[in-house]
Amino acid sequence: MSPTARRHASAAGPSSRRARLKARAQRVAETGASTAPILTRGLTKRYGEILAVDSLDLEIQAGEIFGLLGQNGAGKTTTILMLLGLTEPTSGRARVVGLDPARRPLEVKRHVGYLPDSVGFYGSMTGRENLRYTARLNGLPRADADERIAEVLEHVNMTARADTKTETYSRGMLQRLGIADALVKSPDILILDEPTAAIDPIGVVEILDLLRQLSDEQGITILLSSHLLSQVQSTCDRVGIFAAGRLIGVGTVEELSRRFGESSTRIEVTLDGAASESELQHAHATLKDLAGVTRVLPPERPRDPWTLLAPPERASEVRVATLAAAAREGLGLTAIREVEPSLDDIYRRAVQDRGLVGAGRAA
Amino acid sequence: MTANAEPIFTAPASEDGPPAERELPRLPSGWRVVAGKELADHLASVRLYVLFLVLGAAALIPMYFAAERIRAAADAASGTPSLFLYLFWLSPQGFTLLSVYQFVAMAAPLVGLGFAFDAINGERHDGTLPRLLSQPIHRDDVINGKFVAGLAAISLVLMAVIGVISAFGFIRLGIIPAPNEIIRLIVWFLFTIVYVALWLAFGLLLSVVIRRAATSALVGFGVWLFVAIPIFGPLVISIIGGFIAPGTSSDQAALDAAGTQQFLLRLLPSTLYQEGSIVILSPQVSTVTTPATIGQYDQLQQQIPGLASLDQSLLLVWPHIVTLIALTAICFAAAYIRFMRQEVRA
Numbered sequence: 026m027s028p029t030a031r032r033h034a035s036a037a038g039p040s041s042r043r044a045r046l047k048a049r050a051q052r053v054a055e056t057g058a059s060t061a062p063i064l065t066r067g068l069t070k071r072y073g074e075i076l077a078v079d080s081l082d083l084e085i086q087a088g089e090i091f092g093l094l095g096q097n098g099a100g101k102t103t104t105i106l107m108l109l110g111l112t113e114p115t116s117g118r119a120r121v122v123g124l125d126p127a128r129r130p131l132e133v134k135r136h137v138g139y140l141p142d143s144v145g146f147y148g149s150m151t152g153r154e155n156l157r158y159t160a161r162l163n164g165l166p167r168a169d170a171d172e173r174i175a176e177v178l179e180h181v182n183m184t185a186r187a188d189t190k191t192e193t194y195s196r197g198m199l200q201r202l203g204i205a206d207a208l209v210k211s212p213d214i215l216i217l218d219e220p221t222a223a224i225d226p227i228g229v230v231e232i233l234d235l236l237r238q239l240s241d242e243q244g245i246t247i248l249l250s251s252h253l254l255s256q257v258q259s260t261c262d263r264v265g266i267f268a269a270g271r272l273i274g275v276g277t278v279e280e281l282s283r284r285f286g287e288s289s290t291r292i293e294v295t296l297d298g299a300a301s302e303s304e305l306q307h308a309h310a311t312l313k314d315l316a317g318v319t320r321v322l323p324p325e326r327p328r329d330p331w332t333l334l335a336p337p338e339r340a341s342e343v344r345v346a347t348l349a350a351a352a353r354e355g356l357g358l359t360a361i362r363e364v365e366p367s368l369d370d371i372y373r374r375a376v377q378d379r380g381l382v383g384a385g386r387a388a
Numbered sequence: 389m390t391a392n393a394e395p396i397f398t399a400p401a402s403e404d405g406p407p408a409e410r411e412l413p414r415l416p417s418g419w420r421v422v423a424g425k426e427l428a429d430h431l432a433s434v435r436l437y438v439l440f441l442v443l444g445a446a447a448l449i450p451m452y453f454a455a456e457r458i459r460a461a462a463d464a465a466s467g468t469p470s471l472f473l474y475l476f477w478l479s480p481q482g483f484t485l486l487s488v489y490q491f492v493a494m495a496a497p498l499v500g501l502g503f504a505f506d507a508i509n510g511e512r513h514d515g516t517l518p519r520l521l522s523q524p525i526h527r528d529d530v531i532n533g534k535f536v537a538g539l540a541a542i543s544l545v546l547m548a549v550i551g552v553i554s555a556f557g558f559i560r561l562g563i564i565p566a567p568n569e570i571i572r573l574i575v576w577f578l579f580t581i582v583y584v585a586l587w588l589a590f591g592l593l594l595s596v597v598i599r600r601a602a603t604s605a606l607v608g609f610g611v612w613l614f615v616a617i618p619i620f621g622p623l624v625i626s627i628i629g630g631f632i633a634p635g636t637s638s639d640q641a642a643l644d645a646a647g648t649q650q651f652l653l654r655l656l657p658s659t660l661y662q663e664g665s666i667v668i669l670s671p672q673v674s675t676v677t678t679p680a681t682i683g684q685y686d687q688l689q690q691q692i693p694g695l696a697s698l699d700q701s702l703l704l705v706w707p708h709i710v711t712l713i714a715l716t717a718i719c720f721a722a723a724y725i726r727f728m729r730q731e732v733r734a
Contacts, residue, residue, distance in 0.1 A: 102733065109522055111732045131524045135412055139522035145515025149429070161421045162523040164413040206519065 062087050062214050062246045063108060067117035070103050070270075077103040079270040080117060085248060090240050092257050093250040094368065095267030101250035102142060104267075105218055108248075109139055122213060135163065138207030142218040144199060148192030152183060152202050155191055156209050163210040170209075177205040181235060197228040204235065215239065217249040221256055233260040254368035264368065268376045278368060285375045289319055290340040291364040293330040294347055297357035300327060311354050317343040330360065418525030422533025423540070430503060430541040439499045440545050446495035447488050447549050448556070451475060454487065455561060472565035473572060475557045477669040488553065489576075489665040493658050496580060497616045499545060500587025501608040503538040506601035507531075507592055508727060513601060518732050531592065531727050535720065538588045543581055550577060572698060576668045579705075582712045583661040587612075589719035596727045616658045625652045657715060664708035667701050 063085040070078040078100040085091045093101050106112040108121050110130030119126055126133040146155045153174060160170035178184045181201040186194070194202065200220065207215055220236070221229045237260060239245045251257045258264075258278055266274040266281065274281050296308055305323065312321045312331060317339035322332040335343040344361060351358035430436050454475075476488045508531070511517040521527060550573065557563045565573070591608055598604035614620045629649040653659045702709075 106732060111518070111521055131415070131526070134522055134524040135415075137522070139519070141515065141518035141522070143515050144519055146519075147429075147516060148514065149432070158421075158425050159519075159523060161416065161425075162418060162520075162525055164415045164524075166413065169413075203519070210523075 061085055061120075062122050063091075063248060064120040065104075065108075065117065066119075068104070068107060068114050068119050069116045070100075070107060070112065071115040076270050078107070078114075081272055083265060083272065083275070085246060087246050088240060088244045089262040090236060090247040090249070090260060092261035092264040093248060093267055094252070094254050094257070094264050094372065095250075096252055099252075099267040100270040101252075101267055102218055105139075105216055105248070105250060108216065109134060109137060135210065136212055137214045137216055138210060138212035140200075140203045140207045140215075140217040140220055142222070144203035144206075146191040146194075146199060146202060146206075149190060151188050152191055152194070152205075153178070153187045155202070156206055159206050159209050165209070173209055173211070174205075177208040180208065180239075181205045182231070197224045200224055200228070200232065204232070208239075212245065214246045214248065217247065219251055220249055221251060221253060229256055233257065236260060254372050258368045266372055266375050268372075273375050274371075278371070281368075281371050281375070285371045289334040290337045292333040292335060292340065292343060292347070293360070293362050293364050294333060294351075294358065295330040295360040296351070297359050307354070308356050311350050311356065312347070315343060315346045315350055317346065332364075415524055418523075418529030419533040419536065422525070422529055423536040424533075426534050426537030427540050430537060431544075435502055436541060436545065439502050440548060443492065443495050443499055443545055443549050444552060446491035447553055450487050450491050451553055451556065455556075472554075472557060472563050472569045473669045475553055475561075475563070476573070476576065477666055489669060490662060492549075492580060493583070493661050493665070494616055496546075496584045497587040497612050497658075499542055500538070500584040500589075501591040501594075501605075501612060503541055504534070504588045504591030505595055505605045505608050507534045507538075508595040509599055509601050509604060510595070512599065521732055527728055528724060531596075531724055535588065535592060538592075539581065539585055542584045542588065546577060546580055546584070568698065572668055572671075572701075575698070575702070576665060579661075579664055579668055579709065579712075582709065582716065583657065586657055586712055586716040586719065589716050589723065593719050593723035593726070596723045596730065615656055622653060625649060625656070628652060657712060660708045660712055664705040664712075667705045671697070671701060 061084045063083065065081050065083045068078060068081040068083070069076070081100075081104060083104075093104065095101055103112065107114050108119055108126055110126035110133055113127050121133045122136045124133050146152070147158075150158070156174045156177070157170060160174060165173065175184070178187045181204050183198065183201050183205060186198060191199065191202065200223075204215075204217070204220070207217070215236075217236075220232055224232065233256075236247055236249070240247055249257065249261070261278075263275065263277055264281065265272050274284060276284070294312070308331070309321060309323055312318060312333060315333075317335045318333050319336065320334040322334070324331055333343060333347070340363060344363075347361060348358065350356070508517070511520060511530075520530060554565070554573075557565075590611070591604075594604040594608050595601070598607060614624055626649060629645060629652050632648050632652075654663075
């Protein structure tokens with residue numbers, strides 16, 4: 026993102042937008058409805074025998090970036106389509122900007138910008154022409170539309186290529202144009218399905234930065250789905266973990282790690298000295314006996330680090346003890362570090378603990 | 389902390405939530421926007437010109453050969469009624485299949501199919517369908533808009549072809565149409581549009597039902613081959629007719645068989661179109677029934693040759709027109725219903 030683009034973006038009237046959002050919040054408060062722009066309750070979609078989405082309760086607050094995370098086929102896209110009124114729920118309700126998308130899809134779609142999974146454009150038209158079509162479908166007058174299109178193209182850094190045919194675009198460019206396309210209608214909510222899939226790492230950072238910026242400067246509520254958990258971890262204010270059609274956890278990454286973590290700190294220890302079977306056993310015994318260590322997970326492959334679990338308050342004590350023991354027993358310690366829980370770990374554990382989680386929900 | 393501690397659904401969830409207070413532009417009727425874009429696409433596409441050439445060639449080739457006969461007729465012409473329309477239906481001596489309207493009956497379906505066979509599955513393949521449907525338009529706007537755009541493109545092509553034929557008549561043969569001929573020509577133009585619209589609707593149906601554009605083109609082509617080409621269609625019909633009413637045992641059976649054949653043949657839209665066209669284009673024709681019995685044949689022989697007025701001609705082909713429109717409506721409705729229920733996702 027170029028500095029000019031940033032300036033341009035921030036000049037795009039966020040204050041009036043904030044005022045509008047605020048006005049809506051107030052109005053909603055007066056009428057007693059929830060202020061959450063996206064709200065679902067018991068939302069369920071069944072395709073024949075398959076339960077794609079299973080009684081989903083979701084509440085996304087105005088202005089936040091919410092990540093819907095889960096593997097392919099977990100029900101993320103189905104959820105999004107129901108929120109847009111493009112698929113009817115089998116049962117349950119949804120409210121998007123206070124409206125039922127199944128009953129009033131047109132009004133919902135005016136307020137929601139949507140970037141579909143592997144978005145496409147009309148190849149024989151230029152990027153700008155494609156966006157013009159979207160603007161016309163949204164009823165924007167030509168002059169306003171051209172201005173708005175120039176603005177969003179600048180936003181996603183596509184101005185230079187805007188007048189070439191989209192059939193020449195790379196996947197990353199299509200993705201950025203897709204975001205511009207979703208922004209043309211000046212949405213209150215942006216729903217992005219796998220915005221970072223099939224994009225090179227630098228492109229991913231650019232897109233995530235852009236989303237942050239949109240959220241910060243214009244107060245747009247953003248719902249994004251991804252199966253690349255760690256990638257979007259830093260961008261999302263809150264995440265919801267989705268598995269087999271069920272939302273098995275919602276919260277900030279920290280909250281989730283507390284909930285699904287084993288309430289212990291993980292310390293990785295790389296040992297060079299332990300190679301033979303007996304050495305491994307010796308190392309295992311030594312580490313296990315350290316004060317404060319609750320569990321020792323041996324490496325799956327010989328060169329990988331060992332993992333020690335310890336209560337957070339005793340983590341530093343364990344580190345010191347590990348250093349001392351390694352020196353004493355000749356374990357050939359080369360590295361020791363505390364591991365931040367990643368969403369991938371959380372996800373894995375959350376899915377593994379599903380039985381337990383289900384019981385928690387029922388309680 | 390359990391999942392239960394998550395924020396719960398607090399909204400009373402009124403059925404009509406507060407409408408957004410943001411000043412939004414008035415929404416245009418979505419089908420117009422879609423149709424406008426589609427028509428612009430058609431006009432810029434190679435497809436339009438290819439189809440124009442196909443239809444143009446189909447019309448001009450028989451006309452070129454028929455011109456000799458028209459010229460001969462024109463010499464002794466003062467009494468010949470509706471000479472101008474001869475351009476559209478007269479065939480060269482010895483080749484009854486070679487007349488403009490019969491060629492149009494063969495080629496026009498290709499135009500209809502050509503504009504529609506990839507209408508929906510193309511969008512699906514390009515990944516533009518979810519994006520399009522996430523705009524504030526109704527889902528039927530997409531299919532309606534595409535149908536209208538296809539009709540508009542077809543009308544343009546057809547008008548151009550008729551214009552070329554007429555110009556040929558003016559310039560090469562020096563025939564000027566009389567007012568009632570122009571009216572008949574306009575009626576024929578509209579009748580042809582209905583016929584092409586049927587194929588357009590059929591192409592649209594294929595594009596909704598079949599996920600791959602290449603497959604739907606192939607299926608459309610296959611149906612065209614057997615339904616619109618007067619060589620294959622009647623052959624198949626006579627085989628089917630032979631099963632239903634084998635006309636070998638007696639004279640009566642033979643007559644029944646002929647009747648069955650004609651009934652089956654009338655199920656083909658191309659037959660309907662050809663019968664309708666000849667009646668509309670030539671006032672001399674006063675029946676669409678091929679005599680199947682001796683009595684009918686006698687009747688035909690005894691008929692005093694005369695000219696049908698336009699309303700008489702229209703009365704004669706009214707069933708044809710209604711049937712073609714009904715078939716179009718059925719195809720379109722099937723495409724429509726199927727599309728409305730289809731999942732957006734591939």
